[in-house]
Amino acid sequence: MSSQIYDCIVIGAGIQGSCTAYYLAKNNKKTLLLEQFVLPHSRGSSHGQTRIIRKAYEQDFYVRMMEECYTLWAELEREADVKLYRRTGLLLLGPENGRGFPIVKDTLQRNKVPIVVLKREEFSQHIPNFNLSSGDGALVDTTAGVLYADKALVAIRRLFKSHGGVIKDGEKVIGITPGPVVTVTTASGAYQAKKLVITAGPWANTLLSHTGLELPLQVTKLNVCYWQEKVPGSYDIRNRFPCFVQVESLESEHHIYGLPSNEYPGLMKVCYHIGKDTDPDGRDRQTNQDDIEILKRYITRCMPGLVPVPAVVESCLYTITPDTDFVLDRHPTYSNIVIGAGFSGHGFKFGPVIGKILYELSTEQVPSHDLAPFKISRFQAHSKSAL
Ligand SMILES: Cc1cc2nc3c(=O)[nH]c(=O)nc-3n(C[C@H](O)[C@H](O)[C@H](O)COP(=O)(O)OP(=O)(O)OC[C@H]3O[C@@H](n4cnc5c(N)ncnc54)[C@H](O)[C@@H]3O)c2cc1C
Numbered sequence: 001m002s003s004q005i006y007d008c009i010v011i012g013a014g015i016q017g018s019c020t021a022y023y024l025a026k027n028n029k030k031t032l033l034l035e036q037f038v039l040p041h042s043r044g045s046s047h048g049q050t051r052i053i054r055k056a057y058e059q060d061f062y063v064r065m066m067e068e069c070y071t072l073w074a075e076l077e078r079e080a081d082v083k084l085y086r087r088t089g090l091l092l093l094g095p096e097n098g099r100g101f102p103i104v105k106d107t108l109q110r111n112k113v114p115i116v117v118l119k120r121e122e123f124s125q126h127i128p129n130f131n132l133s134s135g136d137g138a139l140v141d142t143t144a145g146v147l148y149a150d151k152a153l154v155a156i157r158r159l160f161k162s163h164g165g166v167i168k169d170g171e172k173v174i175g176i177t178p179g180p181v182v183t184v185t186t187a188s189g190a191y192q193a194k195k196l197v198i199t200a201g202p203w204a205n206t207l208l209s210h211t212g213l214e215l216p217l218q219v220t221k222l223n224v225c226y227w228q229e230k231v232p233g234s235y236d237i238r239n240r241f242p243c244f245v246q247v248e249s250l251e252s253e254h255h256i257y258g259l260p261s262n263e264y265p266g267l268m269k270v271c272y273h274i275g276k277d278t279d280p281d282g283r284d285r286q287t288n289q290d291d292i293e294i295l296k297r298y299i300t301r302c303m304p305g306l307v308p309v310p311a312v313v314e315s316c317l318y319t320i321t322p323d324t325d326f327v328l329d330r331h332p333t334y335s336n337i338v339i340g341a342g343f344s345g346h347g348f349k350f351g352p353v354i355g356k357i358l359y360e361l362s363t364e365q366v367p368s369h370d371l372a373p374f375k376i377s378r379f380q381a382h383s384k385s386a387l
Contacts, residue, residue: 001183006032006193008362009184011173011207013039014046015149015348016340017199018156019355020362025165027359032191033165034184036172036203039157043283044201045317046153048224049263051348052243054090054144055113058103063111065353065369070143072352080155083148088237088260090144091127094247096137101247105139116140127242129234129305133250144243146259149348156351176210178334195362197338202280202317204327204341211331216379217342218320220275221286225295225310226267227303234305235268236261251298258303267311270295270303273345275318283315318345321379326350328357328367328374338362339376 010021013035021033037043053073055066077084094101108115118126118138132138157167168186175185182196200207202219235241241260249256255273263269272291279285292310299308321327321342331337338361340354347354353369360367 001190001192004030004192005181006030006191008032008195008197009034009182009191009193010197010199011184012198012200012203013157013167013169014044014199014201015153015156015351016201016343016354016358017197018153018160019351020197020199020340020358021165021355022156022160022163023355023359024362025160025163027363029363031160031165032193033157033160033167034171034173034186034191035167035169037169039167039169040150040153042314043280045319045343046149046201046348048314048316049148049150050259050269051147051149052090052144052245052257052259053085053147053349054141054243054245055111056090056092056104056108056141056144056245058100058107059373060107060111061370061373063107063113065350068368069350069353072356073147076152076156076159076352080159082151082155084152084155085145085147086237087143087145088240089242090141091130091242091244092139092141092247093132093136093244095135097135098248101137104247105137108139108141114142116142129303130244131302131304133302140242146237146243146262147349152351173207176207178211178337180336182334182336195336195338197340197358197362199340199358201341201343202319204319204339208339211334211337213331213333215327215339215341215376216322219278219280220318220320221278221283222271222275222316222318222345223289223291224269224271224314224316225292226264226269226312227299227306227308228311229261229266229268230305230307232266235303241268246298246302249298250301251294256295256298264312268303268306270299270306278317280317283317320344323378325373326354327376328354328361328371329376330361332376336362
């Protein structure tokens with residue numbers, strides 16, 4: 001056992017754990033970040049080159065968190081001296097008389113987020129190579145864009161270390177002994193800290209089982225699909241093609257989303273927001289491709305400039321709560337254990353604000369956002385505490 005007692009140990013070096021560890025170290029807390037795999041890795045939820053950042057949400061609380069988060073991303077870019085965000089705008093499409101589109105539009109307008117509402121007759125002039133479905137409205141969240149995810153992880157972990165933080169990768173946590181000083185055991189040793197933050201992504205419940213808690217989390221595998229442009233450049237970020245989210249299409253009631261061609265030249269990323277249940281350690285044994293069939297039909301109908309067969313398919317995991325809102329809370333039994341979990345396929349963009357909130361919770365500060373939507377008690381019926 002190491003003789004040092006850390007102020008805080010963070011388990012899991014995905015975007016949420018890395019950001020939390022960064023804010024702890026930046027605020028002079030002796031922090032150890034433990035990661036089961038050798039970094040970088042592609043087995044969790046935070047890998048890959050790009051993610052969408054947007055304020056287009058149904059709920060005011062997410063818009064408010066994103067207001068601060070854009071500032072935090074810009075601060076990180078400055079401190080790391082690396083570009084992590086590229087503004088592209090986000091095209092939101094959906095039935096004008098449907099459920100999702102009018103709510104997001106109202107929320108954006110109420111929160112005075114700059115948007116452009118596109119009329120049907122001017123749509124193709126602004127967004128070439130895209131067919132607007134009959135009955136669909138279209139608007140652009142002009143604040144939105146692409147985050148360079150892998151670069152962000154590298155930069156944040158580098159900043160963490162520059163503030164004195166310690167990363168131990170390739171060290172899987174196999175035991176947690178709660179107490180005023182928490183002991184965390186890995187295959188290579190044991191570490192102690194006054195506070196513990198668990199940000200273990202798809203493995204959250206495996207870690208929480210050591211503390212007698214189980215959250216209602218569903219782990220699913222997403223097929224991350226890239227589609228070839230028929231005419232090179234037609235969906236390219238350099239030609240200012242936007243990100244998009246389609247809600248309630250003919251093909252599915254669930255979201256379909258896309259990012260312009262960027263990381264793989266000539267290939268646009270278009271994905272379906274729903275995956276199939278999987279064991280995070282057996283991800284590659286989950287081979288269901290129903291989502292790809294939905295995407296093929298959508299692309300054939302709405303994006304005729306793409307070849308409707310994916311050129312590249314990668315894998316990623318979602319960890320979903322029943323209401324798709326996050327878990328940001330203290331452990332119900334052990335108040336010096338803080339949990340960040342259930343980011344439900346939309347957590348990357350919030351990384352810095354979540355890191356700041358988990359840092360605040362673990363240092364007993366008043367959190368800078370209302371955490372009522374993120375409390376574990378909302379699952380009361382499901383959770384089973386040891387005590
Ligand atoms: C295909 C796809 C597209 C997405 N698109 C977007 C998007 O456009 N915009 C957006 O905002 N979000 C998006 N997301 C969601 C976002 O990427 C996730 O919400 C976010 O990455 C979750 O981060 P995390 O840190 O909670 O989890 P992870 O990244 O999974 O990190 C958890 C870490 O904990 C480690 N760990 C687990 N158990 C242990 C252990 N026992 N010991 C040590 N370490 C352990 C894991 O190895 C892992 O590194 C997308 C996700 C996917 C999969």
